[in-house]
Amino acid sequence: MENRGKIGPVVSGCNESGTCPNSLGGVSGLRRRIEILLEEEGLAAWTSKMLPVPALARHAFRAAAAECPNACSQPQIKDFGVIQQSLPGKGGGACTNCGLCVKACRENGITLNGKGPSINFGLCARCGACVKACPAGALRIEKKGFSVFIGGRLGRHPRLGARMIEITDEEGVLRALRAVIKAYIREGRPGERFGDLADRLGLGRLREEIEEALSRAAE
Numbered sequence: 001m002e003n004r005g006k007i008g009p010v011v012s013g014c015n016e017s018g019t020c021p022n023s024l025g026g027v028s029g030l031r032r033r034i035e036i037l038l039e040e041e042g043l044a045a046w047t048s049k050m051l052p053v054p055a056l057a058r059h060a061f062r063a064a065a066a067e068c069p070n071a072c073s074q075p076q077i078k079d080f081g082v083i084q085q086s087l088p089g090k091g092g093g094a095c096t097n098c099g100l101c102v103k104a105c106r107e108n109g110i111t112l113n114g115k116g117p118s119i120n121f122g123l124c125a126r127c128g129a130c131v132k133a134c135p136a137g138a139l140r141i142e143k144k145g146f147s148v149f150i151g152g153r154l155g156r157h158p159r160l161g162a163r164m165i166e167i168t169d170e171e172g173v174l175r176a177l178r179a180v181i182k183a184y185i186r187e188g189r190p191g192e193r194f195g196d197l198a199d200r201l202g203l204g205r206l207r208e209e210i211e212e213a214l215s216r217a218a219e
């Protein structure tokens, strides 16, 4: 499918109906902010200028946000992906040893040791299901936010994106995005897609750009 006009970025999400029971909260506001940021940075015009004519739909920069770690919008295979996270921790309530959290955890990440639940964070997918399942308030959401991935793609040389940030807030997501888009526009070569730039510069270099942007914001 040819496109001789602007190759606009594509930003997708999940849970369009708003009824998914796994959702940790809507991300339509974040999606819109991602679109606005990409417009502000002039990505569509830059992409059209740099790519060969005719540019194809596959040349579009792709971003996706998912409302829970099930990641139905496939953020791990996008140029920029965001997955909402809910990190569990001990709550103030007394554990009754009912076992509902153990049943709710699809990762086998919880054991009961007589004094309450013990979470194996090496297995935990941060879905928050155990917290929802606990009737006693013995578990709570310790931290909520988003993991950020970059450099994922399908096509001839498929690759999963690399996790650049474990967990951050919406502002952190947008700072990370702005940092990588600025690097793309500054250093991208004619016809070079974002994933190819990530290969050429190295994900470590893009990670540094993101970390610098986050630390500047924290000053």
Ligand code: SF4
Binding pocket: 014, 015, 020, 021, 022, 023, 024, 066, 067, 068, 069, 070, 071, 072, 073
């Ligand atoms: S990613 Fe999670 S919230 Fe979004 S549709 Fe899939 S299961 Fe539902």
Ligand code: SF4
Binding pocket: 086, 087, 088, 104, 105, 106, 107, 108, 109, 110, 119, 123, 124, 125, 126, 127, 128, 129, 130, 131
């Ligand atoms: S947050 Fe999800 S994956 Fe992690 S321990 Fe709770 S139920 Fe298991």
Ligand code: SF4
Binding pocket: 094, 095, 096, 097, 098, 099, 100, 101, 102, 112, 116, 117, 133, 134, 135, 136, 137, 138, 139
């Ligand atoms: S933490 Fe909550 S759900 Fe898990 S065993 Fe204790 S009371 Fe039950």
